[in-house]
Amino acid sequence: MEGERYAFLVEWYDSLAGIVRRYNFLFYPKDSSVEMIDVKNKRIFLKCTKEESIRLDHCYIGSSVNLHGRQLKFVEYSDTFTKTKLSMAKEKTLAIFKPDIMEKMPLLLEILCTEGLQICDVKTVVLSKSAAEEFYREHCAKPFFRTLVSFMTEGPIMALSLLADNAVSRWRELIGPTNSADARSQAPDSLRARFGTDQTRNACHGSDSVVSAERETEFFFGAGNSSSRGLQVPAEFDNCTLCLVKPYTMTQGLLGRVARDIVQAGFDISAMQMYHFDKSTAEEFLEVYRGVVAEYSEMVSELCSGACVAMALTHQHGSACVEQFRQFVGPADPEIARHLRPSTLRAKYGHNKLKNAVHCTDLADDGMLEVEYFFKILQ
The missing domain is CATH 3.30.70.141 (Nucleoside diphosphate kinase-like domain)
Structure with a gap:
């Protein structure tokens, strides 16, 4: 990787000025050096400086790093080389721990780490009926739709945005076939085989494509008020x-x-x-x-x-x-x-x-x- 340079567009919210500032963020993996150029005035904002706390795997679209007290969010690739090199290597997927497996949540989080699936975002929510219907709208004409919506609204779930090489296929392979009975015969070590009951109460959800992953991740982690989208926070506030x-x-x-x-x-x-x-x-x-x-x-x-x-x-x-x-x-x-x-x-x-x-x-x-x-x- 000697001599390689990766370029990103990053944003920082300047709370004193009340504006979002944008920079070209240049990362040199050979010695973990960083250089930043102000997009608006095209001037160097940060001269090339070694930053040992920042690694290449910290740099991906949607991630954030802290640099000299500024929280920088990676929003785009700034050149074709970076996009070609990194977008092909890393992808995101959406995972859900369903109501029937939430008691196993700590174990599942350990499994994610063991399998090399990086957690980019996570939250527990309770889905409203309308939110569950919206999330599973592609299945609305199928006979199991009402049963699925009822199941997904009966208790808290955990939504996770995961990052890895070929994340979509890796997570789906890890959870196994949709029907837990099929999983037990075809992939006995999968999560659905180990923890699922049937085709509906099947422990986990995984996006079936990169396109679906983008839509589903936006559903849970997109900007805006979660409650307005029917995602209720299940936190207990007493004692x-x-x-x-x-x-x-x-x-x-x-x-x-x-x-x-x-x-x-x-x-x-x-x-x-x-x-x-x-x-x-x-x-x-x-x-x-x-x-x-x-x-x-x-x-x-x-x-x-x-x-x-x-x-x-x-x-x-x-x-x-x-x-x-x-x-x-x-x-x-x-x-x-x-x-x-x-x-x-x-x-x-x-x-x-x-x-x-x-x-x-x-x-x-x-x-x-x-x-x-x-x-x-x-x-």
Whole structure:
């Protein structure tokens, strides 16, 4: 790959000016160097600079990276070479964990990581009847349509945007034939064979083509208000607490393991959604630590460094949920956690005090406030 250069069009929302700024983003994989040119005035915005935190697999249409406090979103390829080289190599697909398999959600997330399917976006929703009818409109004349709509609206589902080489075919091969009975005879190791019941209650959905994947991904993750599209957030706001899986943990492919440990510890995950912080939003969320924690600025930078996943949690102990989860997360410094409480999340998955696996709600009175921040305000 020596000498190769990849070019993208990226956007950054300048909150102070209230405008979207556009740049040509040039990436040199030989030494992870980045150069940026302002599209409007055609001037160099960032001279060629080595950025070890950015890799080529971070650069794809729809992704975001944080560079010097700016959240950059990749919106287009800027030249034919980049489009030819990368669009053929990587594609996206839409996956759904259906209501009958949501209790297996942590295991499925682990399987995605093991299979090399990168999670680009994720959210749990409850479909309204009209939303389910719209999503499956191509099947409206088929005899199973009403049964399918009824099934898909009976509880929360998880929608995921996945990225990989040949993602559409890889995911469909992993889930197996549509009818779970056929899957058990033809592909016994597939997800539908292992977890499905019949042709309708068949555990998972997968887009059948790149075109379908684009439409279906837009349905769940497109711009606009989710509730207006009939996608309801299933988060519980009473006696709840927040778990925010940090960027380092996400890049290590540990989302499934963290979710598994949380569920095994007696917590229920009522909602999950991916977020990308810009500097102002991260500062707002972490405001309580300003002037209190010496690493405040570094905490903000770490939160902006990649994708985070927020989880709304409840616990059988009800009002003690915040304290219970804080104890389960462990001390802020993973090294201390490994010595004093080795079974905690930070002891098992944290790297250092900044990359310490997850954020958790500190104060009992803030549990509902933090869950509402992600699952109401940021919606």
